[in-house]
Amino acid sequence: MIFSVISSVTWANSQDSTLKVMTSIKPLQLITQELTKDVTDTEVLLASNTSPHDYALKPSDVRRLQAADLFIWVGPGLESFLESAVQANDNTLQLDQYDAIDKIVYDEHEGHEHHDDGHHHHGNYNPHLWLGPIQAQQMAQIISQKLSEIDPSHATQYAQNYQHFVTQLDATVSNIKQQLEPVKQHGYYVFHDAYDYYEQYFGLNHLGAFTVSPDRRPGAKSLIAIRKALLSDQVYCVFSEPQYTPAVIESVTRGTKVKHGVLDPLATDQAVEPGAYFQFLSQLAAHFTQCLTK
Secondary structure, three states: OHHHHHHHHHHHHOOOOOOOEEEOOHHHHHHHHHHOOOOOOEEEOOOOOOOOOOOOOOHHHHHHHHHOOEEEEOOOOOOHHHHHHHHOOOOEEEHHHOOOOOOOEOOHHHOOOOOOOOOHHHOOEOOOHHHOHHHHHHHHHHHHHHHHHHOHHHHHHHHHHHHHHHHHHHHHHHHHHHHHHHHOOOEEEEEEOOOHHHHHHHOOOEEEEEEOOOOOOOOHHHHHHHHHHHOOOOEEEEEEOOOOOOHHHHHHHOOOOOEEEEOOOOOOOOOOOOOHHHHHHHHHHHHHHHHHOO
């Protein structure tokens, strides 16, 4: 019996026991994959073509969650469907609980009070943290530290991976700043209010969104105001998202000279490979540049 206990402890600490790390959404997977490099591969719960805003958890998802050594999610402001499923688990890392991550908090009088999928009591902040370079680095540091805690035998590797992440992020951000400089002043509308972190960091001229959350239909008042703005010369582009049908955007832009672009906040088509998160940030910059250039 003593031998079996010792054996199980030894196995758990051996290099061969692969750590199971899972994230809720793909952009978090791309960040975490950089940090688990040369240790393990990071899995993702939601398929690329699904949105965390309106997902319904399946029994098979719950089993996968429970089997993970570490499950990483933003919090109920984004993935409200996970709230009850993770309560009983002690293997979860909820990123929005950390004060070390700078969050954009909404003023309730700005019309954002229902932003978090109706879960107003969860904290009124923009949950799309992975779209901000500053927030991405802060999250990467927290994830790296957590990985080192649960898997101390690879702590040095996680620390090295984090430093490499910071270096790559700095280089990526520097390139994006140069790329976006000529189009920074050009106004545009987005489908839903997801890009604040990216827009504020790079100083883009965001004029508004069709809806604060994709599960809410844009109001007639909003659409009339946007339509009016599109008929002026202030708007260069209207961006839709691949997860949602752009019918409302097509109807509002019809008969105007405004260009139509696509932004994907969930990195749907991004291959999971080394450097993928930085490619994702760069791809967003390319879509902005392309549509905002006349």
